[in-house]
Amino acid sequence: MTTVEERPHTGFGRTLRKEDVRLVRGKGNYVDDVRLPGMLHGALLRSPYAHAKINSIDTSAAEAHPKVLAVITGETLKGLGLAWMPTLSYDVQAVLATDKVRYQGQEVAFVIAEDHYSARDAVELIEVDYEPLPVVADAKKAMDADAPVIRDDKEGQTNNHIFDWESGDQAETDAVFANAEVVVAEDILYPRVHPAPLETCGSVADMDPVTGKLTLYTTSQAPHAHRTVYALVAGLPEHKIRVIAPDIGGGFGNKVGIYPGYVMSIVGSIVTGKPVKWVEDRAEHLMSTAFARDYHMRGEIAATKDGKILGLRVKVLADHGAFNATAQPTKFPAGFFHVFTGSYDLQAAHCTVTGVYTNKAPGGVAYACSFRITEAVYLVERMVDVLAYELKADPAELRMKNLIQPEQFPYTTKTGWEYDSGDYPKALQLAMDMAGYDELRKEQAEKRERGELMGIGVAFFTEAVGAGPRKHMDILGLGMADGAELRIHPTGKAVLRISVKTQGQGHETTFAQIVGNELGLPTADIDVVHGDTDQTPFGLGTYGSRSTPVSGAATALVARKIRDKARIVASAMLEVSPDDLEWEGNRWQVKGDPEQGKTIQEIAMAAHSSLELPEGVEGHLDATTVYNPPNLTYPFGAYICVVDVDKGTGGVKVRRFIAVDDCGVRINPMIVEGQVHGGLADGVGMALMQVIAFDEEGNHLGASFMDYLLPTSLECPSWELGETVTPSPHHPIGAKGVGESATVGSPCAVVNAVLDAIKPYGVRHADMPLTPAAVWGAMNGRPIRTDLAIP
Structure with missing residues (x-):
């Protein structure tokens, strides 16, 4: 190093x-540590149904509780003009449900009591008459003509379609594919996952009735943006709002958006004239706060017989849940997914993305990645391995042959992004040298002769970080400077x-x-x-x-x-x-x-x-x-993962992981290494165990850490880190950023390693997470779909 x-x-x-x-x-001082004089406590009633009409809500028993001061419903908010709030994607989301609920865990009522436990108890006293409606939890079925319309509150909305978006040159790409010697295609799922930070979401709102000033302590990654949105939602003067985000126990994109609980603590303080605290529990957090990924992708690569990649063609179906609450720049409804060309020098590329509503919690958060680049990198790196499988080529050599060369920078991709700087071959070669790549392949061959399953996964990624420039990027009209x-x-x-x-x-x-x-x-x-x-x-x-x-x-x-x-x-x-x-x-x-x-x-x-x-x-x-940045910065890296797979159970052991990152000039190498360690562990979790699944009734199947598994030190190897340094030419100190790079590059490296291990079984692709059951099923010709627990 x-x-x-x-x-x-x-x-x-x-x-x-x-x-x-x-x-x-x-x-440390976290939101739940905030104690204010006279502070009250709030709790949310959440829907047990994924889709149901609300016929009536009876709050009388809760209001009769001796320690309850107020019970607020959607009808109450309607009278205050606060029933709906804008999302970060110019959609609107119900603060408390009024007409119907659209996902399991949606907020229905808010109880304010003298203490946390009384508020929780009183929530159980509220009686709601629900009339169950048909549910669609599968993004593909959501586009069917007979699918239930989830957002019937929107004028003119007659189906579950949100947007269509494309990037690249379709005609040029089709021509390249028509003349290609080799074309490979694969359906690839990046399932719904959750950021699952250590601290859940919460807020303490204190509206001073004398000065008219609102002070909000909240778990926010973007306090100033939150202040502006609260001004828009509550009609309060923005200069009379103070947002304080104290210490935060992790965010990973999960705490970018605004949740109904935040708004309700504000409403509660306005109604009672006292500070109101709301903090969710883990089950609420996993069930209702912003998810990520949930992309159904079909990728195609055109190439020559000797492995020169010519073109890439992609179709994506993006599941955004019941409300389009994705935190994306306005011009990019599919985020930065059109960096899907990756790190390779192509002749043509074209991509289409369709967004749909489903009966799931709002998704699309930038979970430890820059606006969908994790999905894009995963797609292209899996497709390169699929091509290697078909050509019987070495995955590392195939990548080395197609990487953008140092003299080509600044490099403009076929989708219009200008990569600032890089020496990609140097990074990949360093990773191979650190891993002892040739020796690993020899060891693998020897083990296969003995019937043992060892896999070597290679991945190369380019990140795009640092949103602005503001002339191209904004959220709700707010420029990213x-x-x-x-x-x-x-x-x-x-x-x-x-x-x-x-x-x-x-x-x-x-x-x-x-x-x-x-x-x-x-x-x-x-x-x-x-x-x-x-x-x-x-x-x-x-x-x-x-x-x-x-x-x-x-x-x-x-x-x-x-x-x-x-x-x-x-x-x-x-x-x-x-x-x-x-x-x-x-x-x-x-x-x-x-x-x-x-x-x-x-x-x-x-x-x-x-x-x-x-x-x-x-x-x-x-x-x-x-x-106001003149361009994004483009960190990159080369990762190599080594795994062993148990033939009898499908269990995966990550034995080694080599990560070479180039984030430009490093300010504090120790902090960089810590960020990389965390991201690598995150990637191991997503590749092998993390998934939010749903059954056919839209029931959420991952509302605790017994069901939604996270990686521990037992699943992670001792990371082997290397670095190259290619300064960004337009950044004042040449830095590029590294906070999310490892999470972008590691899932595909792990998955490629597992599939390389079970290659003798004729398996070309299997979807994440590669649990023992999924790996065993792939080896035995019984692939399973991990995102939907439907027979």
């Missing part, structure tokens, strides 16, 4: 995380205010390192403020690995503004022209006379003093900036 100089006090390098001082000692504010106090201590919200990535450390690297300040002297709309500049939040590519760039630029201003102050202190000064390490010094210089700390004190500055130059060292 490439080593990085350790600089524990300033600049880039392995610095211990500042936030861990409180977090590992149990001193981010602000940063930096203030250097007279004693040289600094406060940086950023618009992204950390949920475990180490922002308080890495952003302080960026400032320290630019100004020569010790990171211990730099506080990073985030997650409070009254204390931070506007921005669209943390998801899609936006933090370093966008807000990190804003941080570097605002620090450079301070440095440039400090140069003028230093020139006055040293009585020389600013042009006679040069920056060296942590000070402005006179060119040719390094003994004459001033540090940022000295300059900060002078900037606040009676020092006479040039006319028109203000004192103090404060600056603000808004960064």
Whole structure:
């Protein structure tokens, strides 16, 4: 692994995380830790049905509970004009159901009581007369002419169709396929999965009846966006809303959107005049908060007989659940899926995506990926392995033959994306060298002769992160740019205010390192403020690995503004022209006379003093900036997974995993490695065990961690990490972002390894998760569909 100089006090390098001082000692402050005077507690009644008409709701018994202060229904909200709220995809979603329920777990009523347990007890006293309706939980059947119409609340909606979207040149692609020597096709499912963060969702709303100001403590990855949406939903003046996101126990995209529970805590505080807390339990969280994936894909590859990939053609059916609540940029209803061309140099590509409603909870969250790129990478990497299977080619050699070459960058894909920089062959070769690839293939051959099943999976991925630019990307009309504010106090201590919200990535450390690297300040002297709309500049939040590519760039630029201003102050202190000064390490010094210089700390004190500055130059060292990225950044990586499969049970053991990542310039290698470790574990879970399944009545079959399995240290090997460094040419510090890369690249590497192991059984493809039952079924000609538990 490439080593990085350790600089524990300033600049880039392995610095211990500042936030861990409180977090590992149990001193974090989470939403459920918030205690306000007179605080009440809320609980939601949820539908047991996936699709049913609501004939009546009787709340009298709940209202008679001695500790209940209010019971709110959809009819109550209708009278307040709050029955429906906008989603992040310009759809609308019921806050509390009025006409009917459209998925199991949908919110029906909200109880406010003196304590949490009384609220929960009172929920059970509400009587609802449901009239069950036909259910469609299969995205393919949702498009049938006789399928029940889920969104009959929308004028003119006569079926379950949401959108059609396409990318690439269909005619050009069809021509390439018509002349190709080899064409392979495969139906591939990326099943519905759940981010399952450690902390569930919750909020504490406090509406001050005197000032009219709402303070909301909430589990939000995007506090400023939430504030704007609440202003739109509740009709409150935006400057009278303060959203505070304290410490968050993981988000992974799950806490980007707004949930009815958040809105109901606000309504509850308005109705009662007291603070109201709502925190969901694990079953509620798994059943009703945003899911991800659920893509039914058909992929086709056109190639020559010697393995040159010519074209890629894809059709996708996207299951968005009962409400289209996907957190996607407005222009991209299918997210960034049209990066489905992957890391390969193609002649043509074309893709179509159709979105449909089903009787499932709203899905489509950017779960640890940049807006559907995980699905796109999984598709293309499985298809490359399918091609290798048909050609009897080595999967690594086939990839090496087709990778985009270093001299082709910046590279414009056949779907219009411009990859900024990269050396793909170098990364793949490094992964193969670390793995001892040739030796592994020899070992595999020897084991197959003995009847043992060993598999080697190869995957190469290109991520697209850092949404904006805002001229192309917005959510609800809000452009994806981010602000940063930096203030250097007279004693040289600094406060940086950023618009992204950390949920475990180490922002308080890495952003302080960026400032320290630019100004020569010790990171211990730099506080990073985030997650409070009254204390931070506007921005669209943390998801899609936006933090370093966008807000990190804003941080570097605002620090450079301070440095440039400090140069003028230093020139006055040293009585020389600013042009006679040069920056060296942590000070402005006179060119040719390094003994004459001033540090940022000295300059900060002078900037606040009676020092006479040039006319028109203000004192103090404060600056603000808004960064609108000129392009996305494109981290990439090469992964190799080695598994052993038990012939009798289909059980899979991940023996080795080699991950080579290129995320551009690394700010803190230790944090990068931690992010990669987490993403790799995530990928193992999705590949082998994670799935939210439904039965034919739309019943959710994964409402606990007994049913929705997560990987542990027992399922994960000791990760073997490598790196290459290809700086982004347009990012101020050359960084590309890494928070989600491993989750993008690892599922396909694991699946490719398992299918490589059972290749002797004639298995070309099987869908995730590759549970022992699924693997055994594939080996014995009994494939199972993992997303629907329907006989």
